[in-house]
Amino acid sequence: MGIPHLLVIPFPILGHVNPLMQLSETLAKHGCKITFVNTEFCGHKQIITTGSGHDKLKRLGINFVTIPDGLSEDERSDPMKALYLLKTKMPPLLPKLIEDVNALNVDNKITSMLVTLNMGWALEVANKFGIKGAFLFTASATTMAACDCIPTLIQDGTIDSYGVPMKKQEIQLSPNMPLLDSTEVAWWAKLGKMFFTHIVEEMETLKIADWCLLNTTCDLEPGALGTSPRSLPIGPLMESDTNVSSFWEEDTTCLDWLDQQPPQSVVYVSFGSLAMLEPNQFRELALGLDLLNMPFLWVVRPSNDNKGNNNEYPHDFHGSKGKIVGWAPQRKILNHPAIACFISHCGWNSTMEGLCSGVPFLCWPFFTDQFLDKAYICNVWKVGLGLDKDENGLILRGEIKKKVEQLIRDEGIKARSLKLKERTMNNIVEGGPSSKNLQKFIHWAK
Ligand code: UDP
Numbered sequence: 001m002g003i004p005h006l007l008v009i010p011f012p013i014l015g016h017v018n019p020l021m022q023l024s025e026t027l028a029k030h031g032c033k034i035t036f037v038n039t040e041f042c043g044h045k046q047i048i049t050t051g052s053g054h055d056k057l058k059r060l061g062i063n064f065v066t067i068p069d070g071l072s073e074d075e076r077s078d079p080m081k082a083l084y085l086l087k088t089k090m091p092p093l094l095p096k097l098i099e100d101v102n103a104l105n106v107d108n109k110i111t112s113m114l115v116t117l118n119m120g121w122a123l124e125v126a127n128k129f130g131i132k133g134a135f136l137f138t139a140s141a142t143t144m145a146a147c148d149c150i151p152t153l154i155q156d157g158t159i160d161s162y163g164v165p166m167k168k169q170e171i172q173l174s175p176n177m178p179l180l181d182s183t184e185v186a187w188w189a190k191l192g193k194m195f196f197t198h199i200v201e202e203m204e205t206l207k208i209a210d211w212c213l214l215n216t217t218c219d220l221e222p223g224a225l226g227t228s229p230r231s232l233p234i235g236p237l238m239e240s241d242t243n244v245s246s247f248w249e250e251d252t253t254c255l256d257w258l259d260q261q262p263p264q265s266v267v268y269v270s271f272g273s274l275a276m277l278e279p280n281q282f283r284e285l286a287l288g289l290d291l292l293n294m295p296f297l298w299v300v301r302p303s304n305d306n307k308g309n310n311n312e313y314p315h316d317f318h319g320s321k322g323k324i325v326g327w328a329p330q331r332k333i334l335n336h337p338a339i340a341c342f343i344s345h346c347g348w349n350s351t352m353e354g355l356c357s358g359v360p361f362l363c364w365p366f367f368t369d370q371f372l373d374k375a376y377i378c379n380v381w382k383v384g385l386g387l388d389k390d391e392n393g394l395i396l397r398g399e400i401k402k403k404v405e406q407l408i409r410d411e412g413i414k415a416r417s418l419k420l421k422e423r424t425m426n427n428i429v430e431g432g433p434s435s436k437n438l439q440k441f442i443h444w445a446k
Helices: 014-029 052-059 079-089 091-104 120-128 141-148 150-155 193-208 253-259 279-291 330-334 348-357 370-380 397-409 411-428 433-445
Strands: 005-009 033-039 062-067 112-116 132-137 211-214 231-233 266-270 296-299 322-325 339-344 361-363 384-386
Touching: 005 014, 014 033, 014 052, 014 062, 014 112, 014 132, 014 348, 014 433, 052 062, 062 091, 079 091, 079 193, 091 120, 112 120, 120 132, 120 193, 132 141, 132 433, 141 150, 141 193, 141 211, 141 231, 141 370, 150 193, 211 433, 231 433, 253 296, 253 322, 253 330, 266 279, 266 330, 279 397, 330 339, 330 348, 339 348, 339 397, 348 370, 348 411, 361 370, 361 397, 370 384, 384 397, 411 433
Parallel strands: 005 033, 005 112, 033 062, 112 132, 132 211, 211 231, 266 296, 266 339, 296 322, 339 361, 361 384
Antiparallel strands: none
């Protein structure tokens, strides 16, 4: 058998690019050849793929190529429309890229393709070239199970044909899964009919894939993984402590700053790459961090990113105990001994990274699957707490202070976090369940 050569194409958002890059590194170390495809534009931004981490991947034999998104500036301005347009504008551009890559690798042509959600169209193109495909689902297995269950949920009247829950109730997606809130299971509902139609179509398209790889483990979500035979948990994707791609320059000065802080003293606050705070919520968070008798490290992405919400710090904000950065080396930070807890939006990548660091969570979900992830963190694994909103839907500064203090005092949560870290990481040691699944996948790729 020859060397497997995978053409790897993420949907161009960091939550997809990063885990696929981690997986590519693992696959390269296991002898696979990787051609990694970056889309030239990711919304309006361009991805930064330089630096030492990137050079390391090149030395491992990962080859980087780019593909245009085929969209005009105007078409990129509405993310939901862009999602739809990509599916018609990008497919005609892919055959040339496949031919070019194969022409440069005549003795080692592409053997298989690996994509993320929203890129199912690429698997259809690959299919025409006789290239088999798989996809990495970058959210939890529970989120995947929810997508798989859409037809049943419509049929039994849990959601309507627009994907909206008929009522708020506790439901069980399969007998071995925990009871979950129907409004959290139907994570697509708040994104509108167009997005729901897209998800339904996408799940249909992805039936073409032989495998659905998941950045999870069989003990984190056993029930959800049991719902589909092609689901292969290969997580946690923890090959490297560096995310090589980003839209913003990483500010590494915070690592030196963390070195100066006492062990388990710092509150780390980050809401990932997409979520945005409304101005008065931003204000409450700033003043809440000030109220704490602890140092904090807060990621505030550059304000021009915030569609007019320009992160105005309240005039009475001191910030003297904290450090604010535009973008952080999150994986390194979470593993730093000075970190006490993680105020997180509960994106799946951040959730897995937090679990693998054994850091307790204070959950602040914004949208999509983040509420489901929060439910697992707080109610299933019991490694974090949630924040309550006031009658105006605001998380007040007093609530932030109260919950951080409650969290860091909770010895049970601390102990469970450390235990879960160990259990989760054991999946990727040699002979561990995720390692075995990865071998199965590599065998398929050959
Ligand atoms: N991240 C980072 N630096 C930051 C904030 C986030 O490197 O300052 C990374 C984080 O490690 C994770 C990704 O960005 O890998 C965010 O993915 P997630 O699924 O948590 O959230 P999303 O951005 O998709 O909402």
